[in-house]
Amino acid sequence: MTPAVDAAAVIARLREADVRSGGRREAWGAPWAAERERLVEHARALVPGVEIERDAFANLWFVVPGRRAETLLLASHVDCVPGGGWLDGILGVHAGLGVLAALTTDGPGERTIAVADWADEEGTRFGRSLLGSSMATGQATRAEIDGLGAAAVLAEHGVVLDRLGERSPRLAHVAAALELHIEQGPILERAGRACAAVSGCLGVRRLAFALTGAAGHAGATPMADRRDPVRAAAEAIAAIGDAGEGLDGYATVGRVEAEPAIPTAIAQRCAFTVDLRHPERDRLVALERAAADAADAAAERHGCGVERRLLWEIDPIAFDSTLVERAVRATGGGAPVVSGPLHDSAALARAGIPAAMVFAPSIGGISHTRAEDTAETDLAEAIATFARLAGELAVSP
Numbered sequence: 226m227t228p229a230v231d232a233a234a235v236i237a238r239l240r241e242a243d244v245r246s247g248g249r250r251e252a253w254g255a256p257w258a259a260e261r262e263r264l265v266e267h268a269r270a271l272v273p274g275v276e277i278e279r280d281a282f283a284n285l286w287f288v289v290p291g292r293r294a295e296t297l298l299l300a301s302h303v304d305c306v307p308g309g310g311w312l313d314g315i316l317g318v319h320a321g322l323g324v325l326a327a328l329t330t331d332g333p334g335e336r337t338i339a340v341a342d343w344a345d346e347e348g349t350r351f352g353r354s355l356l357g358s359s360m361a362t363g364q365a366t367r368a369e370i371d372g373l374g375a376a377a378v379l380a381e382h383g384v385v386l387d388r389l390g391e392r393s394p395r396l397a398h399v400a401a402a403l404e405l406h407i408e409q410g411p412i413l414e415r416a417g418r419a420c421a422a423v424s425g426c427l428g429v430r431r432l433a434f435a436l437t438g439a440a441g442h443a444g445a446t447p448m449a450d451r452r453d454p455v456r457a458a459a460e461a462i463a464a465i466g467d468a469g470e471g472l473d474g475y476a477t478v479g480r481v482e483a484e485p486a487i488p489t490a491i492a493q494r495c496a497f498t499v500d501l502r503h504p505e506r507d508r509l510v511a512l513e514r515a516a517a518d519a520a521d522a523a524a525e526r527h528g529c530g531v532e533r534r535l536l537w538e539i540d541p542i543a544f545d546s547t548l549v550e551r552a553v554r555a556t557g558g559g560a561p562v563v564s565g566p567l568h569d570s571a572a573l574a575r576a577g578i579p580a581a582m583v584f585a586p587s588i589g590g591i592s593h594t595r596a597e598d599t600a601e602t603d604l605a606e607a608i609a610t611f612a613r614l615a616g617e618l619a620v621s622p
């Protein structure tokens with residue numbers, strides 16, 4: 226049966242939370258902690274009999290046990306980037322509580338239903354994204370937390386450091402995990418869709434290149450004698466962009482630095498970063514090879530050397546195919562989209578927990594700023610669709 230989620234009330238609570246916190250819900254900060262306290266009060270008032278718990282990894286859980294321990298999890302994150310918007314993350318938590326209330330109006334159902342607020346999705350303070358969900362799934366270890374210099378702050382917020390590497394017991398019976406989130410890109414808006422199923426997250430290869438040549442005077446060194454690393458880098462960067470287009474992926478050079486960076490001198494060295502993304506692993510690897518080949522070829526043409534270093538990599542993450550299929554049907558049958566940004570659901574999927582997401586559109590594809598927005602009609606439809614999908618999964622696998 227379709228639960229009657231009060232989407233207007235969910236939207237109103239999101240607006241109130243934004244007025245209170247003003248886009249300052251960075252994890253481990255005071256406005257974030259205060260907003261989570263409000264969430265606890267709100268859940269108590271909205272969902273009679275809800276069990277509220279903070280796990281050993283600072284994640285908040287709101288649980289209504291069903292006749293079976295088998296659990297449907299609806300989870301996202303309250304935290305945001307500094308100066309963030311009113312929807313990134315917190316939408317999925319408030320929508321989750323709204324759906325939890327709707328599904329348990331007549332008392333406990335078949336499956337246990339849980340809503341979770343993962344601590345620190347954005348990684349603003351310690352540079353580690355998906356922190357709460359990674360700790361809950363045992364993927365963030367004590368050594369990693371120590372390496373980030375995060376241990377003392379996490380302990381202050383109730384993280385039991387000795388238990389890092391273990392799984393949150395609340396995850397033991399999760400049979401399906403759903404997350405409602407804004408797209409943060411332009412695809413849904415362009416397609417005129419109020420929501421869409423998400424089939425997974427793009428894989429990433431992030432590299433640092435440095436081309437080394439020979440410094441010289443801009444007016445005295447003949448063009449034919451030059452070993453100019455900036456000119457070589459320019460050719461490499463253009464070819465890397467072409468490779469991104471040609472392989473239907475994403476290729477971004479976000480930072481370029483010449484040394485010594487003097488207008489009247491040929492540089493000695495030119496360093497640049499390359500961020501490559503693709504939904505398919507094979508093509509991501511091909512894109513990485515194309516980027517390396519482009520740098521090598523350009524360097525050779527200009528008599529330069531090449532240094533290459535891998536900064537970070539993650540393979541593409543596919544969500545659970547059965548859940549994605551159900552989300553596709555719930556959202557009206559349109560093709561699922563692949564998320565460019567990573568999400569907590571990716572941490573769950575990597576840990577073997579069946580997960581899927583539903584996206585609502587972002588106006589202008591804008592997020593991580595105060596200008597982030599979604600039309601209320603689209604939000605209401607996305608929340609209602611999410612509730613319908615959750616309603617199905619609350620009673621049957």
Ligand SMILES: [Zn+2]
Pocket residue numbers: 302313314346406
């Ligand atoms: Zn988010």
